[in-house]
Amino acid sequence: MRFGVVRFPGSCDETDALLACRRFGEAEIVWHRERDLHGLDAVVLPGGFSYGDYLRVGAIARFSPIMRAIVEFARVGGPVLGICNGFQVLCEARLLPGALLPNTGLRFLCRQVDVRVANADTSFTRACGRGERLSLPVKHGAGRFYAPDEVLDAMEANGQIALRYADGHNPNGSARDAAGVTNEAGNVLGLMPHPEHATDPLTGSTDGGRLFASAVEQIAEGTAVAA
Amino acid sequence: MSGASTVEHSTLRHRELGLTDPEYERIVDRLGREPNDVELAVFSLMWSEHCGYKHSRRLLGRLPTEGEHVVMGPGENAGAVDVGDGLAVAFKVESHNHPSAVEPFQGAATGVGGILRDVFAIGARPIAVLDSLRFGELDSARSRYLMNGAVAGIGHYGNSIGVATVGGEILFGEPYESNCLVNAMCVGIAPSERLVRSAAAGVGNLVVLLGALTGRDGIGGASVLASAELGEESASKRPSVQIGDPFEEKKLLECCLELLDRGLLASLQDLGAAGLSSSASEMASKGGVGIDLDVACVPRREPGMEAFEVMVSESQERMLCVVEPARLDAVRAVCDEWDVGATAIGAVTDTRRLRVLEEGEPVGDMPVEALIDDCPLYDLAPQRPVSPVYAAPRARLEAGTALGETLLALLRSENIASKRWAYEQYDGLVGSRTVRRSGSADAAVLHLTHDGTSGAIAVSIDGNGRRVACDPYVGAAEAVLECARNLACVGAEPLGLTNCLNFGNPEKDHIAWQLERAVAGLADACRALGVPVVGGNVSLYNEGGGGPIYPTPIVGMVGRVPDPTSVPESAFVEEGHAVALIGPFRPALAGSELDALRGRLVNGLPEVELKAQARALDAARAAVRSGQLATAHDVSDGGLACALGECCVAGGIGARVDLAGLVRRLAEGGAPRTAETALFGEGPGGVVIAGPGEAIARLAADDDGSDRRVILGETGGDTLVIETGSTARLDIEVAAAREAFERGVADHFS
Structure with a gap:
C-alpha cells in the first residue's frame, strides 16, 4: 500500500499527512511539478496555503502539473483524500461539488470538534461505523461548505455528505453540517477536519486513523482501480 | 576637521535621521570626511538604538551567558542549546511594538516573519511560535482594535507559513493604551552540525x-x-x-x-x-x-x-x-x-x-x-523616582465584596480570563509535535522527533509589567521564576533563556533606573537557577502620549522534558484526587491582581529568596517527573483561589480545600487580612498539584518539615469550596466560574 502526499508550494501539513499515512502503509511526498503518480495506491492533498491561497483558496493549485494526473486517477476510482486546503483544491478542480467560503465568524479557528460518520461506505470511511463519532481538530479560515440546495439534496440522497459536524460542533457555518463530502462514486473525499492530526495518542485523539485504515482496507481488497 | 564647523556645514539632515550632533561629528571623525547621503543613511540606522543598542549594551553585559548546554550565545541571529541526541534547539524573542502600534495587523505579522527568519538563518527549522502581547484595557475601542489586528496578524503569518503558535500571554494595562507590545518568540530545531x-x-x-x-x-x-x-x-x-x-x-x-x-x-x-x-x-x-x-x-x-x-x-x-x-x-x-x-x-x-x-x-x-x-555607547543615569511614575489603575471592585464574588471578578478580569478568543485563531498543531496545546498545561510541550525516541521540550514566555512597575528588581526576577515554574509544571528543567526588554525612554533617569534594576533582577534570578541567557532583544522609547509603558521584561525559556507521556495537565482530571500545594508560597496582596482591581499600585514588593525559589522549582519538577501527578498548575495572577478555580474550570470538576494552615502561618507572620491574602495574595513559589491520594500523600510525606508540601483537599462535585479556618468561606459553582473565565475577554469582541 503506497500513499502519495502532494506538496505544493505553501503546503503546510504535508509532513503531518506523510507521518499519518506511514502508520498504515508506505508513503512518499509527490512534488507538484510531477506529472505521473508512478503507480501510487492512494493520494492525499494536504492542508496548508498552496500558492499563498492568493486569488481564492485552492484556485491556483488546481492548475499545478500533478493535478491532471490526479483528476485521471480519481476518474478511474483511485482513492483521493483532500484535507482542508486539499479539500478546497478538490472543489476548485471540480472533483467535488460545492465550494468553501470564509467561516461565518470571519476568523481562522483552531479547535477540536466531533464529527459523525454519515456514510460508512466510502473509500475513506469504510473502516468506521455509521453514526460513529470521531474527535478531530479543525483549523481553517475558509471552511464553510456551500452548494445550492438542489445540489445538497442530491448529495444527501446519494450519501455524499459522508461526515457531519456533531450537534453544536459546526465551527464554520457549513451547509447541512457538512464536514466531509465525496464525489458520486465515493472514492474522493474532501474534509475540513484534520485526520492526520488525530493519529497519535500523545498529540490528541487517534480517531483520524480510521480514514487512512479505510483506504488501506479498500486497496487490500482490490476494490479500487489502480491508476 | 573640527566638530563645530562640521555641524555648520551639514544640512542638519542627520537630526532628521535621529543622530545627535556629537554622533554626527563622530561619523565625520571616523570617515575623515563628511558622509554622503548613502553613508549618512547607513550610519543613522546602524547607530540607532534598535540596531546599535547604544543605551543598553553595557547593561546587557551583566547577564550570565554561559552554560553547559549553550551551543550559540548572544550575537548570532538566535541562541541555541544542546538538547541531546545530536539535536539543538534555537530560539529568540523579539519585539515589533512600534510597527504594531501604528498598524497592528502588518506590524504583528512581520514581527512573526522576522523572528522566524532569525531562527532559520542559523539553520534551524522553526517548530513553534509564542507571543507576549500587551494592550490598554479592553473597554477602550483602540485597545480592542489593536488586539484584534495583532492577533489576526500573528495568526495570518504563523498559520500560513505552517509553524505552530503554541503559547503566549496577553496582559492589559492603561500604560499600554497608545503603545502596545508585540513580542514574538520562535523556537526551532536542527541537527547540531547543520547550525x-x-x-x-x-x-x-x-x-x-x-x-x-x-x-x-x-x-x-x-x-x-x-x-x-x-x-x-x-x-x-x-x-x-x-x-x-x-x-x-x-x-x-x-x-x-x-x-x-x-x-x-x-x-x-x-x-x-x-x-x-x-x-x-x-x-x-x-x-x-x-x-x-x-x-x-x-x-x-x-x-x-x-x-x-x-x-x-x-x-x-x-x-x-x-x-x-x-x-x-x-x-x-x-x-x-x-x-x-x-x-x-x-x-x-x-x-x-x-x-x-x-x-x-x-x-x-x-x-x-x-x-x-x-557605535557610541551611553551610560545610563539611573535615578530612583521620587514620585510615582504611574497613576493607580481605575478601581473596578469595591472593598468588602464577598469572597466568592471576588473570585468571580478576578476570573472575569481581562488579565486572568481565558485568552481562548485569541489562541483559537492560531494553528497550534501543524508539525505534529504539540503534546500540550494552549490552555491545557502551563507550558507548551513539543516532541523533538516524531518517532518519540528523543523526548520533548517545553517552552513558555512570561512577564508581568505591573509587578515590575511596583518593583523592577523583584518583578523582573519573578518573571524568570514564573517562566521556570511553568516549565517545572510539565517536568522541564530550563536549558536557556531569551528575553525582550520593553521599556520607556532610557534617557530619562527614572526609566534608566527601572532598566538597571530590572536587568539586575534578571541576572540574579538567572544565576540562582543556573540558566544562561542565549539571546534577546531590547525595545526602548515605548512611550505614547500618556507616558511610559510599565517596564516589561519578557522572558522565554526552553527546557527538556524527558518523558512527554506523563506530563500533567493544568486541569483537575478526576473526582477524588488529592489536591496539594508545593511551596514555599508566601502570598501578599501588594502588587496583586486584586490590588489592581481595587485601584491600588504599591511601591515595592516583598523580597524574593532566590535560593529557596530554586529549591521549590526542583521540588515541583521532581514531583511532576515522578509520573504520579494528573494536575500541575502554578499559582500566579489572582493567587491560590484563582489557580484552583482555573483547574476546576479546565476540568469541569469542583474541589473542596482547606487553607486554614496557610492562613495560620500568615497570621503568625503578622500579615493583615489573612483570609484574603491566602486566597488572592500573589508571590512566587506556589504550584497546585493533584493526583491519586496515595501518591500525593507519599509526596507530602517527603516534606522536610518546612511549608513546602501541604495537602489542601480533594477534587469532586460541582462547586469549589475553600475554607479559611474562620467564618470566611468561599463557595462558588464551577459553572459560574467557567462563565466568568470564558467570557471575560471574549465578550469584548462579540
Whole structure:
C-alpha cells in the first residue's frame, strides 16, 4: 500500500499527512511539478496555503502539473483524500461539488470538534461505523461548505455528505453540517477536519486513523482501480 | 576637521535621521570626511538604538551567558542549546511594538516573519511560535482594535507559513493604551552540525540576495519608528511599516534549509531592521572581512529607487548568504525549484570596508568597524523616582465584596480570563509535535522527533509589567521564576533563556533606573537557577502620549522534558484526587491582581529568596517527573483561589480545600487580612498539584518539615469550596466560574 502526499508550494501539513499515512502503509511526498503518480495506491492533498491561497483558496493549485494526473486517477476510482486546503483544491478542480467560503465568524479557528460518520461506505470511511463519532481538530479560515440546495439534496440522497459536524460542533457555518463530502462514486473525499492530526495518542485523539485504515482496507481488497 | 564647523556645514539632515550632533561629528571623525547621503543613511540606522543598542549594551553585559548546554550565545541571529541526541534547539524573542502600534495587523505579522527568519538563518527549522502581547484595557475601542489586528496578524503569518503558535500571554494595562507590545518568540530545531553562523568568510566569495524583491517599504523603520517615542504624528508613519508575505517566506524557509542541507552556503543572515546595511555590515564584522555590494544588481519592486533606499529598505522575506563562486549554479538550481529569487549582488573583500557601488561606481565607502564597533555607547543615569511614575489603575471592585464574588471578578478580569478568543485563531498543531496545546498545561510541550525516541521540550514566555512597575528588581526576577515554574509544571528543567526588554525612554533617569534594576533582577534570578541567557532583544522609547509603558521584561525559556507521556495537565482530571500545594508560597496582596482591581499600585514588593525559589522549582519538577501527578498548575495572577478555580474550570470538576494552615502561618507572620491574602495574595513559589491520594500523600510525606508540601483537599462535585479556618468561606459553582473565565475577554469582541 503506497500513499502519495502532494506538496505544493505553501503546503503546510504535508509532513503531518506523510507521518499519518506511514502508520498504515508506505508513503512518499509527490512534488507538484510531477506529472505521473508512478503507480501510487492512494493520494492525499494536504492542508496548508498552496500558492499563498492568493486569488481564492485552492484556485491556483488546481492548475499545478500533478493535478491532471490526479483528476485521471480519481476518474478511474483511485482513492483521493483532500484535507482542508486539499479539500478546497478538490472543489476548485471540480472533483467535488460545492465550494468553501470564509467561516461565518470571519476568523481562522483552531479547535477540536466531533464529527459523525454519515456514510460508512466510502473509500475513506469504510473502516468506521455509521453514526460513529470521531474527535478531530479543525483549523481553517475558509471552511464553510456551500452548494445550492438542489445540489445538497442530491448529495444527501446519494450519501455524499459522508461526515457531519456533531450537534453544536459546526465551527464554520457549513451547509447541512457538512464536514466531509465525496464525489458520486465515493472514492474522493474532501474534509475540513484534520485526520492526520488525530493519529497519535500523545498529540490528541487517534480517531483520524480510521480514514487512512479505510483506504488501506479498500486497496487490500482490490476494490479500487489502480491508476 | 573640527566638530563645530562640521555641524555648520551639514544640512542638519542627520537630526532628521535621529543622530545627535556629537554622533554626527563622530561619523565625520571616523570617515575623515563628511558622509554622503548613502553613508549618512547607513550610519543613522546602524547607530540607532534598535540596531546599535547604544543605551543598553553595557547593561546587557551583566547577564550570565554561559552554560553547559549553550551551543550559540548572544550575537548570532538566535541562541541555541544542546538538547541531546545530536539535536539543538534555537530560539529568540523579539519585539515589533512600534510597527504594531501604528498598524497592528502588518506590524504583528512581520514581527512573526522576522523572528522566524532569525531562527532559520542559523539553520534551524522553526517548530513553534509564542507571543507576549500587551494592550490598554479592553473597554477602550483602540485597545480592542489593536488586539484584534495583532492577533489576526500573528495568526495570518504563523498559520500560513505552517509553524505552530503554541503559547503566549496577553496582559492589559492603561500604560499600554497608545503603545502596545508585540513580542514574538520562535523556537526551532536542527541537527547540531547543520547550525550555521553569519560570519562572512572567503575573500572572493559571492554575496547572494535571496527571496523577495526590494521596495520602498519599511524605509527607516528601525530609526524612525523603533528608536523614538510614539507621538501624535505616528499615524503618518504607517508607510514605514513593512508588509508581510508568508507565502514568500514559506518558500524562502524551505529553500534556505535545503541549501544548508546540501552544504551550499558559507554563511547566512536574515535581513531585518536596516535591511542590507545591517546584514552586510554584521556579516563582514563577524568575519573580519569587507563586503562590496552593487545596488544596481538588487532586484527592485519599483523603479527609480535611490542607492540609499536600496541599502536601508526593510522589505520582508529576504536573506543574504555567502556562496563560493563554483557553487552559484547549484544554489540557483535549488532556488529555481522553490521559485525563490537568487541574485549575486556583491563579493567578500579583504578591505574590512562596506563599499556600496551603483553599476560599479562607488557611492558609499565605510569601515565596517566604524559601523559596528564604533557605535557610541551611553551610560545610563539611573535615578530612583521620587514620585510615582504611574497613576493607580481605575478601581473596578469595591472593598468588602464577598469572597466568592471576588473570585468571580478576578476570573472575569481581562488579565486572568481565558485568552481562548485569541489562541483559537492560531494553528497550534501543524508539525505534529504539540503534546500540550494552549490552555491545557502551563507550558507548551513539543516532541523533538516524531518517532518519540528523543523526548520533548517545553517552552513558555512570561512577564508581568505591573509587578515590575511596583518593583523592577523583584518583578523582573519573578518573571524568570514564573517562566521556570511553568516549565517545572510539565517536568522541564530550563536549558536557556531569551528575553525582550520593553521599556520607556532610557534617557530619562527614572526609566534608566527601572532598566538597571530590572536587568539586575534578571541576572540574579538567572544565576540562582543556573540558566544562561542565549539571546534577546531590547525595545526602548515605548512611550505614547500618556507616558511610559510599565517596564516589561519578557522572558522565554526552553527546557527538556524527558518523558512527554506523563506530563500533567493544568486541569483537575478526576473526582477524588488529592489536591496539594508545593511551596514555599508566601502570598501578599501588594502588587496583586486584586490590588489592581481595587485601584491600588504599591511601591515595592516583598523580597524574593532566590535560593529557596530554586529549591521549590526542583521540588515541583521532581514531583511532576515522578509520573504520579494528573494536575500541575502554578499559582500566579489572582493567587491560590484563582489557580484552583482555573483547574476546576479546565476540568469541569469542583474541589473542596482547606487553607486554614496557610492562613495560620500568615497570621503568625503578622500579615493583615489573612483570609484574603491566602486566597488572592500573589508571590512566587506556589504550584497546585493533584493526583491519586496515595501518591500525593507519599509526596507530602517527603516534606522536610518546612511549608513546602501541604495537602489542601480533594477534587469532586460541582462547586469549589475553600475554607479559611474562620467564618470566611468561599463557595462558588464551577459553572459560574467557567462563565466568568470564558467570557471575560471574549465578550469584548462579540
